[in-house]
Amino acid sequence: MFKRSFAASKDKAGKRMHDALKEGVVTPDTSPSLGGASPKLNSAIVTIAVGKDQRLFAAHEDVLSRSPWFAEACREQFFASPGQRRISLPDEEPEVFSAVLEYLYKGDYFPRLLHDRKRNAWSLEDNEEDLTIHSTSPRLHSDKKTGGLNALAVVYQHGVGDYILRDTLIYCSALRFGLPELQRHALRKQGLQSGIDVACILRSARFAYDHTPPSDSRLRAHYLALIIRSRKTFKRSGTMQMEMEKGGSQMFFDLFVAMCNHVDELSEIGQVPPSHYTVH
Structure with a gap:
């Protein structure tokens, strides 16, 4: 911990x-x-x-x-x-x-979620203490960022055998324990994280799909929106290509549907020319 x-x-x-x-x-x-x-x-x-x-x-x-x-x-x-x-x-x-x-x-967990009412913006509290992980998990190196992993943002998940975004794990535990407000906290905090590499994001997305029901419309949608928003990075990623070729997850069909919906929305406002191809 x-x-x-x-x-x-x-x-x-x-x-x-x-x-x-x-x-x-x-x-x-x-x-x-x-x-x-x-x-x-x-x-x-x-x-x-x-x-x-x-x-x-x-x-x-x-x-x-x-x-x-x-x-x-x-x-x-x-x-x-x-x-x-x-x-x-x-x-x-x-x-x-x-x-x-x-x-x-306490109604929150570290780092606390802070709301700037004037700007109507959310942020995470700063912490200048040593962020040593006190557990038997494999340790990140002494710097707070190693290989794109932020020591505040990830936890080693033994079942997966690698690092997963901490707020995703908390969201899934909150779902299990029947704590919807904690789910909302975790999701909002995860949206404030940055500097996470593609491999960790995809591992975390797979974990989210494995530990949430098909009816989940928040954490799953968060990952789909993140991939679409950062599509230039993901489409160049060998990890993304490998994950998609491996398949085995509902996530990739959901991603396809989300991308189609995104293109349809752009088409409706005239940013994408209509296709001349038809599928029979």
Whole structure:
């Protein structure tokens, strides 16, 4: 997981959570709750074992239960003794679950989303601290960008065996846990990222298609729009050619349909001459 600054949280609770996250565990004594209200004193503590190495997190049951998925999981633990309530998430990445848990407690996750009302523009908070990844994942080199990968923007996904855009992973986890507002946060934050290479974008797009239903009209559409908007880069990419030749994903048919719709829209406003060819 990332070492986090919580620069805007200067209260003691924010400082305690900062120290706890650096140690890799969120505990009942170090976790402020969403909206600033303290968790119920009698709220049970649940241990969550995350990832292939079963990294341990701890959280209040009433905070976890803001997620329908966790509410059901906690109900299944109802008869367990207080110190034995445990949920296992072997397929989640600790860096991603940390963001989910931070959102459940604080209403956002690092880096926070900032809104400039005067310009009606969104941005991500700045952070000048060392962004060391505290996990057993393969490490990026010491610079924040290596081979087009931004250490703030990506997480090593063990199931894929490579780096995936962090906000895509958070979006998919939020979908699984029934947190639509977190999905919106993740999608908006991903739209603010830059400097990501084609290979990472395509891996992340495939992951998105593999972990969202066909009815998803947000994350999937985000990738289609990104490829169309940056088509000059993608059409020159050998990685894009290889991925399309390999196929095996609904994404490429959706991309074809989106491109056709884009051309149709341009044709309607007279920017593209009509074709003289017909298909029988």
